[in-house]
Amino acid sequence: AQTLKVPDTPVEVLVDLLTKAREIAASSGNVPEELTSHLKKAVDIASGLDDYLEKMTTQESEPLAELYEKTVSHDWDQVHKDGKTMFRLPKECITGHVEGQTLKMLVRMSQAKKILEIGMFTGYGALSMAEGLPEDGCLVACELEPYLKEFAQPIFDKSPHGKKITVKTGSAMDTLKELAAAGEQFDMVFIDADKNNYINYYNFILDNNLLKLRGVICVDNSLFKAKVYLKDTTDSNGLALREFNQFVSSDPRVEQVIIPLRDGLSVICQVSVSEVTDDEVFRGVQGRPILDRMRLDGKVAYVTGAGQGIGRAFAHALGEAGAKVAVVDLDKVKAEAVSKELSLKGINAVSITADISKSDDVQKMIDSIVSKWGAIHIGCNNAGVNMNSASEDTSLEEWDQTFNVNLRGTFMCCQAAGRVMLKQGYGKIINTASMASLIVPHPQKQLSYNTSKAGVVKLTQTLGTEWIDRGVRVNCISPGIVDTPLIHSESLRPLVQRWLSDIPAGRLAQVTDLQAAVVYLASDASDYMTGHNLVIEGGQSLW
Numbered sequence: 001a002q003t004l005k006v007p008d009t010p011v012e013v014l015v016d017l018l019t020k021a022r023e024i025a026a027s028s029g030n031v032p033e034e035l036t037s038h039l040k041k042a043v044d045i046a047s048g049l050d051d052y053l054e055k056m057t058t059q060e061s062e063p064l065a066e067l068y069e070k071t072v073s074h075d076w077d078q079v080h081k082d083g084k085t086m087f088r089l090p091k092e093c094i095t096g097h098v099e100g101q102t103l104k105m106l107v108r109m110s111q112a113k114k115i116l117e118i119g120m121f122t123g124y125g126a127l128s129m130a131e132g133l134p135e136d137g138c139l140v141a142c143e144l145e146p147y148l149k150e151f152a153q154p155i156f157d158k159s160p161h162g163k164k165i166t167v168k169t170g171s172a173m174d175t176l177k178e179l180a181a182a183g184e185q186f187d188m189v190f191i192d193a194d195k196n197n198y199i200n201y202y203n204f205i206l207d208n209n210l211l212k213l214r215g216v217i218c219v220d221n222s223l224f225k226a227k228v229y230l231k232d233t234t235d236s237n238g239l240a241l242r243e244f245n246q247f248v249s250s251d252p253r254v255e256q257v258i259i260p261l262r263d264g265l266s267v268i269c270q271v272s273v274s275e276v277t278d279d280e281v282f283r284g285v286q287g288r289p290i291l292d293r294m295r296l297d298g299k300v301a302y303v304t305g306a307g308q309g310i311g312r313a314f315a316h317a318l319g320e321a322g323a324k325v326a327v328v329d330l331d332k333v334k335a336e337a338v339s340k341e342l343s344l345k346g347i348n349a350v351s352i353t354a355d356i357s358k359s360d361d362v363q364k365m366i367d368s369i370v371s372k373w374g375a376i377h378i379g380c381n382n383a384g385v386n387m388n389s390a391s392e393d394t395s396l397e398e399w400d401q402t403f404n405v406n407l408r409g410t411f412m413c414c415q416a417a418g419r420v421m422l423k424q425g426y427g428k429i430i431n432t433a434s435m436a437s438l439i440v441p442h443p444q445k446q447l448s449y450n451t452s453k454a455g456v457v458k459l460t461q462t463l464g465t466e467w468i469d470r471g472v473r474v475n476c477i478s479p480g481i482v483d484t485p486l487i488h489s490e491s492l493r494p495l496v497q498r499w500l501s502d503i504p505a506g507r508l509a510q511v512t513d514l515q516a517a518v519v520y521l522a523s524d525a526s527d528y529m530t531g532h533n534l535v536i537e538g539g540q541s542l543w
């Protein structure tokens, strides 16, 4: 026998009342034709709505369809009689197709990654929302009845999205306290459990920061079969929801809308937090927290001397932060190898062979990057050479070779990249100078190197001040003595011991010690910095 359907939404109540009115009209003799026709039209409109919504909404996935079938055909009375559930659960509890799809859309549109559901029942809403989450998203579902977890889990397991769901059985308020104590925060919360506790869940969530700033709370049954606005309501759930809606609508922390979908779906967004200075420091510049502001997504970078050592570390760091990277080196094989490393990590990279002491090579390098990626946002002029000789013996050849690469080459790169950047009105140039621009490292003798690197600092200061009003920042990084395979050689070992005694940090620099600095200088977070020499030497220049 077909079970009698209980009207469960305002529309279903309307259909029920209109149908009864039409029956009464049909059985009484003296009803005007016009009233009968209006009643018929009203019944058609009201009763056709849900069917139409159902048909026009994208079909549910197979696991959701199975979950629905299994739920509505289950004998919940018997389960309760057998003592398997504490309460008799009405199958009408289920959110179902249209509401499930709505929730899934809200998850996608708000780009939620972490969701909390209060009141899971058989998991239809949970799985719908999980389908809208990204691969690494997660949903915590609170459910009082352990029986329901066992009921839902086998179907969750059939869905590729089921692994995103964790079910916490027990009183939802206990779970909320646990989650708050663990410092958890959610992008979206769906409240759909015991109606008289809605207000407590809502306040607990907002008062204990369980919802991220600008997060969304969705609330089911907020029209409660129209009882929230009918004057003669005595039903305790209807009254609880009426009070809840009223409270939320006058809560300055949130904005609310009630969507008249099924039994009412409230969408509530947290818009402000009381007792805070709501400025860029609190919200982040353009709403981006500090680490996001150091991301380089969409930026185009090049690094010269990127085939090894510091340049390779810079290329990786910029790529990890989101930039596309042109790996430039004199040595083709090394440039290709580093470019391949970047590609393996999912970074968009190319290799370019160039001798930056040759103006043609420099211009070709810049042209090929612009023709490939259309812009250059970040230029790391890192290539350099180091030759040692006592100053009285330094040949002009050594001097010229050093200056041709370290200073003239860096200038040519700055100029060629700078012309592109000035035209764009935006650019970040980061030159590699050296601690040798500040101190005279000893006991090794390297006059031309020291002098060329001091020149790089002055080049940086001059360009950094000349170009900043056109959006181009120029800074340099001065590393201390960097640990490379070369200095582990037998002959250099005594020198290393000597250096170590000069370094407060007690160790040489690793190339990875320099990576955050290049990302910072390449990012918008350092926009007020220009012409700066960022020294990273473990304190060596201070002793």
Ligand SMILES: C[S@@+](CC[C@H](N)C(=O)[O-])C[C@H]1O[C@@H](n2cnc3c(N)ncnc32)[C@H](O)[C@@H]1O
Pocket (backbone or CB within 6 Å): 089, 093, 094, 095, 096, 118, 119, 120, 121, 122, 123, 124, 125, 126, 142, 143, 144, 145, 148, 170, 171, 172, 173, 192, 193, 194
């Ligand atoms: C309306 S149903 C939830 C429907 C579900 N959201 C869906 O998508 O189908 C309400 C659920 O809340 C659960 N519930 C009621 N009181 C609870 C409480 N205090 N803590 C946790 N769950 C509770 C009930 O067992 C029931 O399964």
